[in-house]
Amino acid sequence: MKLDRLLGILITLLRQDKITAPVLAEKFEVSRRTINRDIEALCLAGIPLVTEQGRGGGISIAPGYKLEKELLTEEELQAILIGVRGVDSILKQPKGPVLADKLSQRETEEQVLIDLASFYKDSLTEKISLLRDAISRRLAVSFRYYSEKGEELRQAEPCRIAYQWNAWYLIAWCRTKKEFRTFKLARLWDLTLSEEHFVPKPLPAEKADMNSLWEENYRLVAVFDPSVKYRLVEEYGPDSFTLREDGRLSFTRDFTFYGAMLSWISSFGAQVQVLQPESLREDLLRQAKLLLSYYEET
Template structure:
């Protein structure tokens, strides 16, 4: 619809500060002439658009312009500002304040989002470099730490994703010829290369990040009642049933045995794996290994 496209044009120009008629036409899949008519309609509606011809020119909104906040309800405005504050927690720019100024309001203070956790100092430069690489369609190089060891990687970045409580880069790995997710906290020595790439079409299934994890193996474990809060925090109150002796019977699915074993070890003697047999044997082996480390006093 035309009204959706007009609002979209204003939103893009508020976000990117400047664009071009060809770029907007490609973005909205319409002709250049249609975008030119849209720009004329926005100008007549009072939006101060400025067009500059020639090299380095484009379309932009007069810097002092504020979007009429009556277009947004109170909850919508608050959600926008809160979301900007969340992104701002890993960005060097004061996005929440800038957005509030453009919208002519300040939102509310009842929702605070900090997506940086303890890693803002290291996350912010990585995210800024990746945003530059994505905008320029440039490959990135980095050192990556994972279960197989340490490797030098090269990838084509497409998305910066906050999922499962962590930040990831989603992109195409030329070596593996497939789509991959790289956790930013495991990624060091990131650099944007001079090598550009032609953007690929991303299949919808590749963007279904949760589909990467299939909880196909059932874990049954007896857990001490004192650890109830940890089970609820991780899997919710429906993940266990309280037993007559006061213990908790945990029943959940898991994907990766290594991850499941590492999580269970955190309970110490307060969790006992009942099923599957392979994981129970794995935990017994881990316990024996710990006894070997801590059992005999060192000389």
């Protein structure tokens, strides 16, 4: 891509005093004519480049500009590469090695490792690749979506792919529901790209901010056994509970979805006592009776 190449040329010039056009052409695998056009583009962008002809000549940044030669510090460059390597974990064609070369960065031992993939890495990579293609080409998609209400075929106009709350999501205009919806990629299967083009609809700010999508409507008040403290710390932090005189842990938190709250609290079994809401206590009692009947029958 031209933008990547321009950035690479600029960083190369910032990190060494002078370089020739043939060397740049070989480095970025383009023709010398393309490099000359890139140099003109950088000059038009306000970068003071100097070209010297003859033996010992080459391309360099004007001396007065070298007072601020380090456009990016070593730490900033490493931060960029860490982020790119994280995205590489879900891309078919990793960009990290190419970007490292363009930034003239040495291969170093990774101090921070980010893996954005999941147990379904192969299918996730395929979904993200297809959705990126659909977004860039403005093509509609269809898929089967699984939720608490069942499964349903959906047609949508993809707008944005987002990673939040340890999961990948698609924000799209749902043709079925006639509104912007957010779909969890782990629940989205049989994804198909159509050849039908669409005109993108403006994404409202409240839909773009995923934090505003979920209203916390259900308040859980519970008491946990101290043996599961590590889970509360892991999932909600050490300030999410208070220590009672009997050694148990008092916990209060608001949840967006009742089903998610029920599923989460059920995973603790007998290590939790729910105080509120009453409906949750009743559902847990029904679950316990149903489980008891299953095992009594066998």
